[in-house]
Amino acid sequence: MNEDVEGDRPQRAAKRPDEGFQGRRTTTLSDVARLAGVSIATASKALNGRAQVRAETRTKVLAAAEQLSFSPNGLARSLLSGRSGTVGLVTHDLEGRFSIPTLMGAEDAFGSGKVSVLLCDARGDSIREQHHIQALLGRRVDGLIIVGARPDPRPSLGNMPVPVVYAYAPSDDPQDCSLVTDNVGGGRMGVEHLVACGRTRIAIISGDASYGAAKDRVIGAQQALDEAGLELVGGQALFGAWTEDWGRGAMRGLLAKHPDVDAVLCGSDQIARGCLDALRESGREVPQDVAVMGHDNWEVLASNARPPLTSIDMNLEELGRRAAARLFEAMEGNPAHGIETIPCRLALRSSTAS
Amino acid sequence: MNEDVEGDRPQRAAKRPDEGFQGRRTTTLSDVARLAGVSIATASKALNGRAQVRAETRTKVLAAAEQLSFSPNGLARSLLSGRSGTVGLVTHDLEGRFSIPTLMGAEDAFGSGKVSVLLCDARGDSIREQHHIQALLGRRVDGLIIVGARPDPRPSLGNMPVPVVYAYAPSDDPQDCSLVTDNVGGGRMGVEHLVACGRTRIAIISGDASYGAAKDRVIGAQQALDEAGLELVGGQALFGAWTEDWGRGAMRGLLAKHPDVDAVLCGSDQIARGCLDALRESGREVPQDVAVMGHDNWEVLASNARPPLTSIDMNLEELGRRAAARLFEAMEGNPAHGIETIPCRLALRSSTAS
DNA sequence: TTGTACGCGTTATCAA
DNA sequence: TTGATAACGCGTACAA
Numbered sequence: 001m002n003e004d005v006e007g008d009r010p011q012r013a014a015k016r017p018d019e020g021f022q023g024r025r026t027t028t029l030s031d032v033a034r035l036a037g038v039s040i041a042t043a044s045k046a047l048n049g050r051a052q053v054r055a056e057t058r059t060k061v062l063a064a065a066e067q068l069s070f071s072p073n074g075l076a077r078s079l080l081s082g083r084s085g086t087v088g089l090v091t092h093d094l095e096g097r098f099s100i101p102t103l104m105g106a107e108d109a110f111g112s113g114k115v116s117v118l119l120c121d122a123r124g125d126s127i128r129e130q131h132h133i134q135a136l137l138g139r140r141v142d143g144l145i146i147v148g149a150r151p152d153p154r155p156s157l158g159n160m161p162v163p164v165v166y167a168y169a170p171s172d173d174p175q176d177c178s179l180v181t182d183n184v185g186g187g188r189m190g191v192e193h194l195v196a197c198g199r200t201r202i203a204i205i206s207g208d209a210s211y212g213a214a215k216d217r218v219i220g221a222q223q224a225l226d227e228a229g230l231e232l233v234g235g236q237a238l239f240g241a242w243t244e245d246w247g248r249g250a251m252r253g254l255l256a257k258h259p260d261v262d263a264v265l266c267g268s269d270q271i272a273r274g275c276l277d278a279l280r281e282s283g284r285e286v287p288q289d290v291a292v293m294g295h296d297n298w299e300v301l302a303s304n305a306r307p308p309l310t311s312i313d314m315n316l317e318e319l320g321r322r323a324a325a326r327l328f329e330a331m332e333g334n335p336a337h338g339i340e341t342i343p344c345r346l347a348l349r350s351s352t353a354s
Numbered sequence: 355m356n357e358d359v360e361g362d363r364p365q366r367a368a369k370r371p372d373e374g375f376q377g378r379r380t381t382t383l384s385d386v387a388r389l390a391g392v393s394i395a396t397a398s399k400a401l402n403g404r405a406q407v408r409a410e411t412r413t414k415v416l417a418a419a420e421q422l423s424f425s426p427n428g429l430a431r432s433l434l435s436g437r438s439g440t441v442g443l444v445t446h447d448l449e450g451r452f453s454i455p456t457l458m459g460a461e462d463a464f465g466s467g468k469v470s471v472l473l474c475d476a477r478g479d480s481i482r483e484q485h486h487i488q489a490l491l492g493r494r495v496d497g498l499i500i501v502g503a504r505p506d507p508r509p510s511l512g513n514m515p516v517p518v519v520y521a522y523a524p525s526d527d528p529q530d531c532s533l534v535t536d537n538v539g540g541g542r543m544g545v546e547h548l549v550a551c552g553r554t555r556i557a558i559i560s561g562d563a564s565y566g567a568a569k570d571r572v573i574g575a576q577q578a579l580d581e582a583g584l585e586l587v588g589g590q591a592l593f594g595a596w597t598e599d600w601g602r603g604a605m606r607g608l609l610a611k612h613p614d615v616d617a618v619l620c621g622s623d624q625i626a627r628g629c630l631d632a633l634r635e636s637g638r639e640v641p642q643d644v645a646v647m648g649h650d651n652w653e654v655l656a657s658n659a660r661p662p663l664t665s666i667d668m669n670l671e672e673l674g675r676r677a678a679a680r681l682f683e684a685m686e687g688n689p690a691h692g693i694e695t696i697p698c699r700l701a702l703r704s705s706t707a708s
Numbered sequence: 709t710t711g712t713a714c715g716c717g718t719t720a721t722c723a724a
Numbered sequence: 725t726t727g728a729t730a731a732c733g734c735g736t737a738c739a740a
Binding site: 392393394395396399406407408411430432434435436 | 726
């Protein structure tokens with residue numbers, strides 16, 4: 001049991017109380033300095049590319065660092081600089097469809113640089129949210145992104161010691177910085193596309209009326225209809241649930257009462273899938289007889305539909321990237337206020353190709 | 355522009371060079387100590403519930419901390435303790451279906467306690483993976499979880515300064531600790547369920563043959579068929595793609611050649627959805643005439659199917675939790691080795707209810 | 709060009 | 725019971 005390995009300074013071996021893993025101490029800057037035969041300060045300057053160091057010395061230090069596979073301790077750096085280089089991302093919809101692209105966008109916008117994302121799932125529970133936020137603040141995150149589960153306003157966190165950006169679900173305080181998808185614009189875009197395809201007998205099968213998203217999309221669609229001088233088939237949008245079942249049932253009812261319908265704008269891709277099924281079973285051809293549009297552009301549903309489904313894409317990744325950008329700006333001292341709306345995008349497939 | 359706000363110690367105001375946000379310095383332990391009229395050491399003890407402090411003093415300190423809404427600097431703590439209380443989670447499939455539940459399980463297992471998750475998306479790129487790992491190591495994560503995009507073995511990261519656990523995609527080094535889903539067992543479970551439902555003319559429509567998962571599931575199914583003394587309808591499993599289209603086409607072919615088939619085990623829920631469509635259009639009743647099973651238990655596909663789809667659930671959340679647990683053990687000095695397999699679970703719905 | 713010394717915010721150890 | 729002090733690992737004035 002004599003310590004004849006790693007011959008250098010065995011007397012430190014017993015100093016650390018609680019060596020969880022492998023008992024191998026991580027190498028520090030002073031290890032590098034010692035091996036290179038210089039002071040810690042010089043080693044630091046050499047490694048950080050400071051100018052005041054002789055080329056030969058720098059080479060020596062770099063070699064030593066390489067040999068010891070030195071990696072500077074970010075915690076120590078952060079402690080010194082006052083910024084941790086991390087942001088907290090608290091999501092309320094990790095299992096769901098909406099937070100993931102947002103998260104990807106944010107991770108994307110940060111990832112390349114020197115910022116890492118600490119992820120927490122609060123699952124719609126404000127107690128848990130508070131808990132996570134305290135933990136993140138304790139870790140001295142430089143900022144927070146709060147991702148909601150649905151686009152309805154949520155209570156503000158109030159004054160926080162770091163900048164906060166709300167994504168998908170806006171804060172109810174207009175002083176906060178929020179980013180949301182443009183549901184009104186999405187609905188409008190849907191109708192405009194159908195009109196451009198030459199449709200005039202348009203119906204809307206929306207989702208759960210308790211969601212602001214459902215109503216907003218209908219509002220936008222109605223605006224576009226008005227501008228085109230068209231009446232909604234059936235007189236009003238149909239509200240129900242975000243399911244295929246609802247889409248099927250509603251479509252059947254619609255066909256029974258208004259067999260001359262030539263386009264259906266759906267509140268989600270799931271609803272649209274139900275519509276497509278009902279139409280096929282009634283013998284209608286899509287898009288020849290009836291055009292169908294979804295919303296969300298959920299790839300697995302839209303691409304695999306028969307025919308593949310034209311859908312409104314909410315640009316969630318862009319929303320995430322933008323949230324990250326806004327947070328970044330706020331961290332630099334230029335906070336934005338109010339609600340910023342990210343425009344939708346048309347994902348064109350065959351279900352409307354006129 | 356006189357500083358007559360926050361009256362306390364304005365002379366420090368100009369000390370910090372780079373006040374990104376609000377110019378408000380975060381309160382430190384020494385602020386608390388000063389306000390409470392005690393030393394830093396005493397304040398620390400009081401806040402951490404150490405015994406050697408008078409009750410009255412503790413109250414005083416607690417009050418001061420409360421008043422200043424003090425939150426201890428985790429970075430300083432970590433620097434001292436040598437553990438950051440964070441783990442890095444590198445995923446290769448953030449947009450996909452499999453990493454999210456795994457991630458949730460891991461977040462769940464850690465989240466309640468004192469560990470936070472740093473998330474990185476490497477997108478299947480080993481360069482990016484290496485980059486992220488270096489960044490995480492620089493942040494002194496206490497461990498790493500590597501989540502693959504599919505269950506085929508992947509190259510080991512080799513010796514790392516912290517414990518590593520591989521989830522979903524195992525490492526090719528048996529000395530590493532990996533957790534995977536039981537694809538063989540899942541296939542077996544599928545056939546056993548169909549046999550228990552009284553089916554004897556079973557066919558298999560699998561996915562992309564280049565995936566180990568596709569082949570493994572078939573192997574397990576074949577074992578169960580052998581044990582039941584049954585022959586596979588068509589003599590062999592059909593391989594194709596992970597799409598509804600493939601499921602539809604394959605099912606049609608199957609019905610043409612083997613109209614007496616009474617059960618189909620599918621390689622995924624998407625494939626199963628295609629099967630169901632083809633069966634319905636051929637006039638077959640599910641499950642009366644033909645039972646159909648999926649794999650993955652992808653809620654949005656399985657629950658909304660007609661009829662709702664029985665599926666094999668891979669227990670990915672459990673896999674994530676287990677990965678977190680194994681990582682935790684390794685961090686405590688008890689690393690596990692080899693590949694651990696998480697059993698599947700039957701998600702029973704109407705498409706097989708005999 | 710190099711080295712010394714200080715501070716970042718905590719906790720633990722000792723002495724008072 | 726309390727307080728001064730030494731770490732933790734690094735960057736950076738300042739002195740040599």
